[in-house]
Amino acid sequence: MARAVRHQDRNPYDFLTGNQAVAWLSEHPVIPKLVGSTTLRYFSEVAERGSFRAAAESLRIAASAINRQVSNLETDLGVKLFERARGRAGLQLTEAGRILQSRLRSAINELRMANDEIIALQGLGRGHVTVGFNDVIVNTILPEAIKGFHQAHPNITFDVKVDSTRELVSRLKDGDIYFAVAYNFSPEAELSYMESIPLKMYMIASPDHPLAARPSVTLSDLGGHNLILPDGSGFIRQIFNIAFGGSKARVNQIVQTNSFELIHSLVECGVGVSVVTGREQKEDRGRLSHVEIDDALLSRNVLACCKLPDRDLSPAAAAFAAAVCDALRAFEQRESRSGKDGEGKTLTVG
Numbered sequence: 498m499a500r501a502v503r504h505q506d507r508n509p510y511d512f513l514t515g516n517q518a519v520a521w522l523s524e525h526p527v528i529p530k531l532v533g534s535t536t537l538r539y540f541s542e543v544a545e546r547g548s549f550r551a552a553a554e555s556l557r558i559a560a561s562a563i564n565r566q567v568s569n570l571e572t573d574l575g576v577k578l579f580e581r582a583r584g585r586a587g588l589q590l591t592e593a594g595r596i597l598q599s600r601l602r603s604a605i606n607e608l609r610m611a612n613d614e615i616i617a618l619q620g621l622g623r624g625h626v627t628v629g630f631n632d633v634i635v636n637t638i639l640p641e642a643i644k645g646f647h648q649a650h651p652n653i654t655f656d657v658k659v660d661s662t663r664e665l666v667s668r669l670k671d672g673d674i675y676f677a678v679a680y681n682f683s684p685e686a687e688l689s690y691m692e693s694i695p696l697k698m699y700m701i702a703s704p705d706h707p708l709a710a711r712p713s714v715t716l717s718d719l720g721g722h723n724l725i726l727p728d729g730s731g732f733i734r735q736i737f738n739i740a741f742g743g744s745k746a747r748v749n750q751i752v753q754t755n756s757f758e759l760i761h762s763l764v765e766c767g768v769g770v771s772v773v774t775g776r777e778q779k780e781d782r783g784r785l786s787h788v789e790i791d792d793a794l795l796s797r798n799v800l801a802c803c804k805l806p807d808r809d810l811s812p813a814a815a816a817f818a819a820a821v822c823d824a825l826r827a828f829e830q831r832e833s834r835s836g837k838d839g840e841g842k843t844l845t846v847g
Contacts (some may be wrong), residue, residue, distance in 0.1 A: 516828060536570045539563045540578065548588050606672035610811075624813025627656040628821075629665040629677035633757065633774075634800065638678060642824040646817055653813050669805050675814040676804040678821060680774075681736075686803075692822035693801035695828040697789045700768040701761070709786035716792045720747045723769030736798065737772060761785065766802045772797060775780045800825065 542552040543563060555559035571578050578594035590598060620716065635642075643655060658665070658674055665677040666686045680696075683684060683687055700719065702709045708718060727734045743749055752767055754760060760771050765784050772790065802822050804810065810818060 509628075519745075525748055526824065535743045536566045539566045540570055541598065541601050541605075543567060543579070543588070544590055546831075561675075571756050579696045590762045602671055602673075609753055612747065620761060621765045625656065626653060626810060626811075626814045626817045627658065627674045628673040628814075628817070629658040629668050629678040629679070631662060631665070632659050633680075634678065637826060638821065638824050640821050650813070650816070653817070655817075669803070672808075675808075675820050676821075677824070678800070678802045680800055681798055682801055682803055687806065689806040690802060690804035691818055692804045692825050693799050695824050696798050696800055696832070698790045698798065699773050700790055701764050701772050701773050701785050701787055704786050705769045706767065706770060706786070708770065708788060711788055713789045716741060716789070721749060721772065724750045725752045725754075725760050725763045725769045726750055727757070728753045748833060749801040774800075800823060 537554070539552065539558075541829065542556055546552045546555060549560040549564050549567075552563055556563065562686070563657070564728075574593070574597075577591050578592040578593055580589040580599060584587065598653050639657065658668060660668065662677075662679040662682060665674070666682065668674045669677055669686075676691065700708065700714050703713065708714055708722065711718075726737065752760075752763060763769060764771050765796055773787075802818065802825060804818070
């Protein structure tokens with residue numbers, strides 16, 4: 498009679514794939530033993546960061562040690578969690594790895610929500626709030642909001658995720674954040690709007706630029722001038738591409754970058770013009786001119802604070818969301834005044 502193959506006798510590289518992996522992960526008896534393990538933390542970090550090196554830098558642990566623990570996890574589960582390829586392909590999650598990552602996220606979020614509900618019994622005496630913001634507005638809206646809220650509720654802590662609008666929607670649906678503040682949420686995301694404000698778009702140029710003295714410009718006016726634009730990861734670039742696609746204006750882009758600071762520096766020294774939402778801070782007046790873009794192809798855009806419609810916020814998150822909404826309304830008022838007297842605050846390109 499053939500000897501039964503024990504788990505430890507299995508070839509660690511004889512991995513399951515596809516539907517077999519799904520069944521194995523859902524029924525494997527080793528899963529309960531792994532809950533709360535350091536190994537799962539290592540796996541989760543590698544999966545989120547996309548490489549052992551990035552996970553090692555985040556955890557401050559040798560990459561070889563993380564790799565060894567993940568390999569041991571694969572052996573224990575009997576499935577391959579990562580495809581380890583050379584070159585640009587790099588490290589990729591297998592189907593089993595994606596299942597484990599998804600379930601881990603769900604478990605962590607459930608535990609976090611349970612912790613929030615327990616803390617909620619104490620009112621706003623304690624709490625932790627995780628929020629998401631677009632990069633282009635986080636420095637404009639968030640610092641004063643956190644400052645005022647912290648003064649009133651010093652035991653509330655924060656975790657701020659900065660990402661694109663699309664990724665923030667994914668974070669909302671994954672339960673990574675309570676609410677998000679970003680530009681132009683897609684209607685398909687089916688989010689609940691807690692606050693939204695319209696924003697105009699402006700051309701920025703050095704004061705001596707030929708277009709700087711105009712009261713307004715159109716997309717056709719920008720044609721033929723040197724353009725310095727954000728790369729394709731930002732919402733303004735995406736809107737700009739669509740708008741120029743419907744315009745007969747000739748685009749003369751000479752620089753694209755994901756650095757907002759570099760865009761402003763290049764514009765300031767006269768290399769070209771760019772496009773922003775909102776106006777500059779007072780201390781930048783004189784160095785850059787803002788001219789409203791009055792063009793039907795560039796409709797007004799919306800900055801909004803949103804959450805999932807079926808998710809209740811913790812008391813701390815709800816209170817902070819209210820503070821952020823107040824900050825958005827205050828920003829809208831400042832922008833409205835700036836249109837009359839030329840003063841305002843920065844909301845740079847994205």
